[in-house]
Structures are given as C-alpha cells and as structure tokens.
Amino acid sequence: MKPILIALICLTFTACTTVRPDPAVLESAEQAIQAAEAAGGDEFAPVEMRFAREKLESAKKGMQKEKYVVAVYLAEESEINSELAIEKSRTAKSRRRVNELRKSNEELNARLRATFGDEFK
C-alpha cells in the first residue's frame, strides 16, 4: 500500500513542477502583444488583445508559483491570441478598403449616368 501511495504523490508533483521552462516563452508572448498593438489590435480586435494580456498575466503568476506546465500553456494561449489579433486587424483594414472602393465606384457610375444617360452601360 505504502509504495503505491508514494508513487501517486510523486506523480502528482511531477505534473505540476517539472523543470523550470525557458523564460523566452514569456518574452515571446510579450513581443507578440507588442506586435499586435502595432498592427492596430486594440482598435480592431480588442477581445483577443484582452485575452492575450490576461493570459500572459496568469502565465507570469503561474511561473512565480512554480506551476510551470500551466504557465507554458497560458503563455502559448496568450501568444496565439496576439497572432489572431494581428490577422483580424489586417482583415478589418482590407474590409474597409473594399467598402471604400465599392462606394467610390457607385458614385462614379451615378455621375457618368447623369452625364451620358442610357448610353452609359
């Protein structure tokens, strides 16, 4: 009975406190947030930016409490939210350009119709 108990306890501990991970994991998530900020994430993807920041904070806390596995997961979840925020920002800008151009085409078409009547198209 005793050895099993000890084995169980060991197992539980290793799950939480393996080797201290490379601090670069946090740095990389931090840099991803900065890149997302520069891409306009706060305007175009505020939800993802918020998750990215919250998860990085939790990852830092996890690191301090030596919950390394959870901390690494959280750092990566933070980073992928920044990545998504960058993509969303770029797509929001391209969507805006499409809408602008569509509008100016409609305006030009209306102007030309007014000038040339039915002969235009």
Place this chain on the structure above:
Amino acid sequence: MNRTLTKITLVLVLGLLSACTSAPKKDLALERVRGELDNLKSNPELAGYAPMAVGEAERALRKAEMASGDDLYRSYLVYMADRRIQIARTMAEREQHEQALDVLEKQYSEMLIKASQLEADYARKDAEQARLLVATTAEEAQRAREEKEQAQQNEAESARAAQSSAEEAEQARRLAESRASEAEYARLEADLASQQITSLTRQLENLQLRETESGVVVTLGDVLFASGQTTLVEGGRSSLEEVVDLLQTEPDKKIRVEGHTDSRGDADANLLLSEQRARAVLEALVSLGVASDRISALGMGEDFPIASNEDEDGRARNRRVDVILLDN
C-alpha cells in the same frame, strides 16, 4: 471491518480512474471545434482560400483529437486548434477582400475609359452637324471652297479628338494610379489612428468579458434597470456605448442578448421581466448603431444563475443581461 475498508478504497480508486478516462464534456468542445473547421472548409465564399493556414488548423485539430492524457493538456490543445481555425478564417476573408479589390479597381478604370470614348463620339457628331449646316446655306463656289476647308478642319478635328481620347485614357490611368497611392495613405492613416486608440482598450477594461462555448459573453451588471423596471435607467444607454464599440469590431457575428433574474418572486413573472429587459437592451444597442438583423433578444428567467441565490451579493450578480457574440 478491514474488508469493508479495502472495498471502499477500491471503489474510490475506480471512481478516480473513471474520472480521468471518461470526459464527455471535453469531447463536446472538440466536436464544436471540428464543426467550425468543417464549416470554414465548406463555406462556398471562403473555401480554397488561405490553404496554408487551413492546413495548420487541421494539424492542430488532429493533435487535439489524438491527444490522450490529462484534461489540462487536452483542453489546451483544443483551445489552440480553435484559435488556429479563427486565424485561417480571418486570412481567408482577407484573401477574398484582395480579390474583390482587384475587380473593383478594374471596374473603376473601365468606367473612365468608357466615359472618354463616349465623349469622343459626341465631339465627332458635333463636327458632322456643323459641316452639314455650312454645306446647305453657302453659295456654290463658296461652298466648294468651304467644303474643302471644312474637310481640312475635320481632319484636324478628328485628329484632335483622337488625341484627346488618347489623353483621356492616359488620365484614366493616372487616376487609377493616384487611387492606389490614396489607398496607401488611407492605410498609413489607419495605422496612425490605431496607435492613438489605446483609450478604447482602457474603456473595455470596465466590461466583464468571458469566453464560453457559444462565444464571447459581455455581462452587463445589475445597474441598467431599477428594481422591477423594464426601461433603462438614465445614463444606462450611454454606458452601453463601449459595448457597441466592442460589438462593432466583429461586424459579421450574430449577437444574442439574454436577460437573467435572481430567484426571488414568481418564475413566470421573472421570465417575462428578463425578456422585457433583454429587449430594452437590444433596442438601445440598435439605436446606438448595431444592425438590427444581426441581433436577437431572449428572456432566460431565473434558471441560469452564475452565483448563489442565497445571499444578496449572489442575487445581485444573477440579475444581469448577457450580450453574447456568437461564434456561428
């Protein structure tokens, strides 16, 4: 005595084991994420775009599906797969926009070219009319001379018309080019604006946000309505502005407004109250600019508490309106 103890231990150990192996809730999450990827791949407007990102999402999802081991690891993999799919979807949308931009730019210069052709046609017709007029009113000799002159003039004019039509085509090209640089400026301006927009984030920090299976939920606390009332309190509408800012960042997603109450009072009355409140919030959001065809309201009554109904603190948390940005 000793035997019963052994039995209890055995039951406990079995219980623990089954808790690890059967995890139907996780599988539901996985199924939902799988559904999202299938959705993206079969979407007629987006299918075929961003193949690399879709492939990456597919690999992330497989990894989650194959994973054995602890729940923490698996839910992490499911989360990563979900985000990869959203990234792929966003990139596919952008590629679609870029294609639309090409088409629109082509349409623009085609319109300008067509317009310059029509203008040249008009000029030719005018010249023809002038020549006929002169021909019928002048003396014979005069006419002969004038016709000669006119013919020369005509030649010159049609040369000019041809010249001006060429010039106009050139102008159309230049316009198209200047449009391209305008787009570039617009992009630069957007970048600058976004650098100055951090104030918006600060506002959003006041909102209660959480991620759920159905999407991101914004919880509006117990401050919008007076007790028993179904119209927004004064100032309630303006406090919804930051919610609208957030909703407008996801213009393609549907929105569901859910009213909830605490458990005091009659359940039917609570259901009605929650529905009327959800509707009031919906109307306020629409009046602040949210498109009415993407938003719906629902009364949930008292059946979905997020805190205990035993004390006033918990009841206050249960009296709320959830605004949900639906994933699909």
